[in-house]
Amino acid sequence: MRALLLAFVLMLSNAPAFAQVATDATPLSFADTAEEKRFHALVSELRCVMCQNQSLADSNAQIAVDLRREVLELMRKGKTDAEIKDFLVARYGEFVLYRPQVESKTWLLWFGPALVLLAGGIVVAGAVRRRSRPSAQAADDRNEEQEW
């Protein structure tokens, strides 16, 4: 039992290492860790255009390799993160951003969940108020339930 537990713990601790194996033909090299950190933060926020359910950081598609190289080049030219994102949006569209910009078109996307929560809250509040109201109403409800 103890051995099994140990094996399980080892497996867990190994998992992140597996996920980070770099498979680029020519891996990118970074000047320093700050650059590397910024690069990884940036590409994990960008979506791979070819394999649309992966981020640019995770994908091994050829275009993702090329785009990663482009992002690093732009970083070295002194572009800000926002400028790099604009560069990609101008070419590939809003789709490349995992976090779309807040604008009139995306309001529903951004605030939809809050709306749903609000609607749910109103329904629950209504139900609670109805339940807590005693007497005739409750009897009414019970009668109706019998009709079902």
Next chain:
Amino acid sequence: MSDSSSGNTARNSTMRWIPLAVVAALGVLLFAGVLLSRNPNRDALPSPLIGKPAPAFRLPVLHEAGRLVTDKDLRGAPYLLNVWGSWCPACRDEHPVLTRFAETKRVRVIGFNWKDEHADALRWLEQFGNPYLMVLTDYDGKAAIDWGIYGAPETFLVDASGTIRWKYVGPLTDEVIKDELLPKLAQIDARGASL
């Protein structure tokens, strides 16, 4: 009191329909999803470059060593830019369709040989036939990023002034040419004539 209780009954009977309405709404959503997923090209991204000037480029020509062609060299008449590579199986599927279209000489068909090897590209064209008036090469993929290219085949229609008018992601078919490309070309011609 009787007034309010009759109001409540009315409300309750409408409340009774709410679950059905919710299920019906979910059903409509599901059906819409099924309909949308039947479009084989549903993953194609709309290009933000439509209506914008074609990106500036300066690319070598496959069949003429040392010759570079720029976006400005291609202005003056519309052209179709077809992205392909010898490594791309879908480009082989598209090849006969594109060849048939190119033979009608409706518009200049320019090849964009993307992420390929020079010898492989030449061999591919020799084996299957060369539908292109001219083939530009982009082996490091830098120009492709400016065009927003993310796969092959992709096809762009650029008008005489160098504006991108249309893009199609995936292999062209006779239907796409008839239903989308030819009407777009007619539209460009009409606009050109009125100027």
